[in-house]
Amino acid sequence: MFTMTFKRHSFLNPDKVIDELICAICQEVASSPMRCGNAEHIFCNSCLVESLKQKQQCPHCRCKFTLENPPQKSRLAEALINSLTVSCDTVSLSNDPVSCQWTGKLSDLDQHMRVCDFLPLSCPNKGCDEIVLRRHMDNHRSKCPERSFTCVDCHEVVKCTLKEEHEETCEYRVVDCRNTCGARFPFFDRYDHFKICPFEVIECPFIKSAKCGYLGKRYQMSEHTADIASHFVGLLRKVEELSLEVEELKSGQQTTFR
Ligand SMILES: [Zn+2]
Ligand SMILES: [Zn+2]
Ligand SMILES: [Zn+2]
Ligand SMILES: [Zn+2]
Numbered sequence: 312m313f314t315m316t317f318k319r320h321s322f323l324n325p326d327k328v329i330d331e332l333i334c335a336i337c338q339e340v341a342s343s344p345m346r347c348g349n350a351e352h353i354f355c356n357s358c359l360v361e362s363l364k365q366k367q368q369c370p371h372c373r374c375k376f377t378l379e380n381p382p383q384k385s386r387l388a389e390a391l392i393n394s395l396t397v398s399c400d401t402v403s404l405s406n407d408p409v410s411c412q413w414t415g416k417l418s419d420l421d422q423h424m425r426v427c428d429f430l431p432l433s434c435p436n437k438g439c440d441e442i443v444l445r446r447h448m449d450n451h452r453s454k455c456p457e458r459s460f461t462c463v464d465c466h467e468v469v470k471c472t473l474k475e476e477h478e479e480t481c482e483y484r485v486v487d488c489r490n491t492c493g494a495r496f497p498f499f500d501r502y503d504h505f506k507i508c509p510f511e512v513i514e515c516p517f518i519k520s521a522k523c524g525y526l527g528k529r530y531q532m533s534e535h536t537a538d539i540a541s542h543f544v545g546l547l548r549k550v551e552e553l554s555l556e557v558e559e560l561k562s563g564q565q566t567t568f569r
């Protein structure tokens with residue numbers, strides 16, 4: 312997540328910002344203050360690191376830094392700087408009519424920035440470049456064009472612009488049986504359901520044996536097949552046909568083997 316970096320804090324007790332706390336290189340209140348061997352000069356850690364790339368000496372009094380005499384952290388300066396009162400870093404950035412009202416010790420600023428409602432953050436949605444104050448983030452995320460949703464049926468994460476399309480085609484969406492039998496099942500399960508659905512229209516199981524072309528709902532089929540009379544005629548006709556076929560086969564065989 313993106314956060315702005317802030318250079319200059321607005322100190323609310325400038326009388327306490329004494330010269331001894333000012334970095335001899337950048338002239339700002341030193342951050343992570345280091346001191347030279349003479350203990351006279353204070354630097355930001357980052358300013359000193361840059362300067363040491365040029366020469367291993369105090370850029371101010373030129374006292375040498377050696378292995379025996381390395382730059383030291385200035386705990387006193389650090390303690391004094393941390394106790395300075397600052398306002399929230401976002402105040403200088405804000406073009407909002409309202410701004411963060413927080414003030415506190417510099418040492419507490421980091422903790423505050425982690426929760427500050429006025430901190431500009433980048434939208435976490437992939438593909439979205441918006442930078443939004445934390446206090447507006449929930450609102451933005453609910454409307455962000457790059458937001459996504461998790462399908463309740465298949466648990467897939469889908470981009471919001473494809474929401475409707477997904478909901479209409481998700482294999483796991485729960486559908487009503489097309490035969491209005493009252494059953495509900497995941498779409499991918501439909502063929503298994505139709506094999507047992509009492510309202511599915513099926514053929515009479517005697518379509519071959521009794522040449523019955525009846526189509527009816529599954530739950531009515533037993534009533535239909537129980538009607539022996541209507542199948543009997545078809546059955547006789549089939550027997551008749553089969554007998555003829557047998558006759559033909561026999562006479563054919565006789566011709567062959569005689
Ligand atoms: Zn500095
Ligand atoms: Zn020095
Ligand atoms: Zn704040
Ligand atoms: Zn966004």
Ligand SMILES: [Zn+2]
Binds near residue numbers: 462465477482484
């Ligand atoms: Zn789905």
Ligand SMILES: [Zn+2]
Binds near residue numbers: 492493504509511
């Ligand atoms: Zn059904």
Ligand SMILES: [Zn+2]
Binds near residue numbers: 517518523525536
């Ligand atoms: Zn039948």
